[in-house]
Every structure is written in structure tokens, then in C-alpha cells.
Amino acid sequence: MSDTTVDLGPQARIVARLAHGVRDEQLDLPTPCPDFAVRHLLGHFLGLSEGLRATARKERDTRNEATPGSALPDLAPDWRAALPKALDALVEAWQDPAAWDGMTHAGGVDLPGSVAGLVTADELVVHGWDLARATGQEYTPDEPALWAAHALLAPAADDSGGGGLFGPVVPVPAEASFVDRVVGLSGRDPGWRP
Numbered sequence: 001m002s003d004t005t006v007d008l009g010p011q012a013r014i015v016a017r018l019a020h021g022v023r024d025e026q027l028d029l030p031t032p033c034p035d036f037a038v039r040h041l042l043g044h045f046l047g048l049s050e051g052l053r054a055t056a057r058k059e060r061d062t063r064n065e066a067t068p069g070s071a072l073p074d075l076a077p078d079w080r081a082a083l084p085k086a087l088d089a090l091v092e093a094w095q096d097p098a099a100w101d102g103m104t105h106a107g108g109v110d111l112p113g114s115v116a117g118l119v120t121a122d123e124l125v126v127h128g129w130d131l132a133r134a135t136g137q138e139y140t141p142d143e144p145a146l147w148a149a150h151a152l153l154a155p156a157a158d159d160s161g162g163g164g165l166f167g168p169v170v171p172v173p174a175e176a177s178f179v180d181r182v183v184g185l186s187g188r189d190p191g192w193r194p
Helices: 007-022 038-056 077-095 112-136 143-159 178-185
Strands: 101-104 108-114
Touching: 007 038, 007 108, 007 112, 007 143, 038 077, 038 112, 038 143, 077 112, 101 112, 108 112, 112 143, 112 178, 143 178
Parallel strands: none
Antiparallel strands: 101 108
């Protein structure tokens, strides 16, 4: 078994709490994700929860075949009920140690299960920050999930000379919080405001 496993439950509960705090009038607000309004970010959470659950189970189907950014995600009318259930199912799938072992598939590419698990943690942490920032909610990510996101993002930033895994790294001051450093590694400006 991989020694890189992370309990995604605490971070998924933080995301569910943030989603619960979104008011209907906030659905069209901008987010730090270019081209995504809050509704698209919530739709992305629903889609990634389903797709990365399939990735944990090593299933190949349309849920984990789409490449990121291929289309703006739709927000289902029942999203308030569906998203917490999808997050719970995601967490349950990644609690299986086999999810972290061997090879799997996500976003149109084959990758080690341990890397896919870090990608899942990163998605929950960084998009959790996106949602909190866009809707004015307090955000303190789960520390193990935050470290997992850092473990995914930092090597790519070091290897590419600042290019980063998801876009150019945004430099942050040395005294910046660890959350801000991870957000900067993800290609986002920690100072972003709507």
C-alpha cells in the first residue's frame, strides 16, 4: 500500500459546509477560476466528485474521461442535495487502500493511484478556497489535505521554472500563510477578491 494516503473526509466536509453556505443570489458571482462563476464551480465539484470516485475505483467511463476545462460544468437543479452525497461517496471510495495503489485513469490520462489521490486532495483544497473566496466565507482547509495539495503542486513548480501544474505560479511573500503559498502554487493570486 502507498504511504501517501490522505483521509479526504475532513476536507470534503469543509467543501460541503461551504457549498451549503452559498446563497442563490451568489451563483453568478465570479470565482478565481477563469471563466467559472460560482454555479460552474459547484457543478465542477459535483462532476469531479463523481469522476474521481470512479478513478479511486479504477473504473473507466465518461465520469473520468473528460479533460479538465473541456466545457463549463452545468449545475444540476438538485445540487444542494446531490453534492454532499457525491462528496461522501468520493471520500468512501478513497478510503479503500486499493484506491491509492497501482494505476488508474483521470482527466484522459493514466496515472498512479497515489498521484490521483493527491490530485483529489488538491481539487478539494484549492477549489474550496475558490468557493470560499468567491462567496466571502471563512476558509481553513484540513491540514493533511493541504499538505497533500502542496506535495502535488510544489514539484511541478520547481521542475518547470515557475510554470506550475495548473498555470504560472503566483509568487507570494516569504511570510505568507501556508494556504496562500499553496494557492500561489496552483496559479491563483491569494489576494484575489470578487
